[in-house]
Amino acid sequence: MRAFVIALIVFLVAAVFAGLGYFAPRFLVYSNGYERADAIVVLLGPDFRARHQHAKNLLHEGMADYLIIPAYGRTYRMELDEMTLVGQLPRKNIGRRAGKSMIPQYFEDTHLEILNAREMMNRYGRKSAIFVSSPYHMRRIKMIVSKVFGQSSGFYFSPTPFENRPVEPWRLKLSDWKKIFQEYVKIAWFNLYSVWVK
Numbered sequence: 001m002r003a004f005v006i007a008l009i010v011f012l013v014a015a016v017f018a019g020l021g022y023f024a025p026r027f028l029v030y031s032n033g034y035e036r037a038d039a040i041v042v043l044l045g046p047d048f049r050a051r052h053q054h055a056k057n058l059l060h061e062g063m064a065d066y067l068i069i070p071a072y073g074r075t076y077r078m079e080l081d082e083m084t085l086v087g088q089l090p091r092k093n094i095g096r097r098a099g100k101s102m103i104p105q106y107f108e109d110t111h112l113e114i115l116n117a118r119e120m121m122n123r124y125g126r127k128s129a130i131f132v133s134s135p136y137h138m139r140r141i142k143m144i145v146s147k148v149f150g151q152s153s154g155f156y157f158s159p160t161p162f163e164n165r166p167v168e169p170w171r172l173k174l175s176d177w178k179k180i181f182q183e184y185v186k187i188a189w190f191n192l193y194s195v196w197v198k
Contacts, residue, residue, distance in 0.1 A: 030139040039065075039066035039067070039130075040067050041069075043132065051133055072088075074089075131156065138159050139187065143187065
């Protein structure tokens with residue numbers, strides 16, 4: 001009987017880990033499709049080229065007229081198939097430069113970018129947006145957007161297709177598992193400190 005109980009416990013633990021391994025990447029790769037919006041917001045990262053390419057493609061498809069890059073504080077408008085810079089936040093308003101009195105130092109970078117995006121959208125009267133980033137980042141971005149903008153509709157989340165981020169456990173490399181783990185740490189940190197943020 002004791003051997004059976006031990007075997008059952010081992011089986012259950014293995015099943016839990018297998019389930020976590022199967023669902024962990026899938027949970028991160030959030031997308032709700034997209035419709036035409038007022039702006040496309042592309043978030044910074046080491047794979048910015050892939051994100052920017054997807055954002056430009058969305059602009060050329062007519063999905064928005066404005067492109068916002070909050071990490072740089074820049075807003076572009078699509079005019080006659082060309083992007084024209086129409087505004088830039090003062091450097092003192094961007095990210096960590098905004099000062100301790102305005103933005104707490106424990107805010108993570110993506111949160112700061114989305115706060116900048118909100119300010120930039122307000123400046124140009126933009127009410128809806130398609131958020132573009134890497135596939136594994138999309139769940140956290142959706143959480144932060146819900147916190148910053150509220151639960152209103154008109155926000156879409158479209159991961160770049162130009163960056164390979166597999167969700168099948170058998171296709172994941174060690175580097176993919178590392179990114180997945182880091183993403184869950186960032187989600188946990190955001191959920192922890194956002195309890196005290198209005």
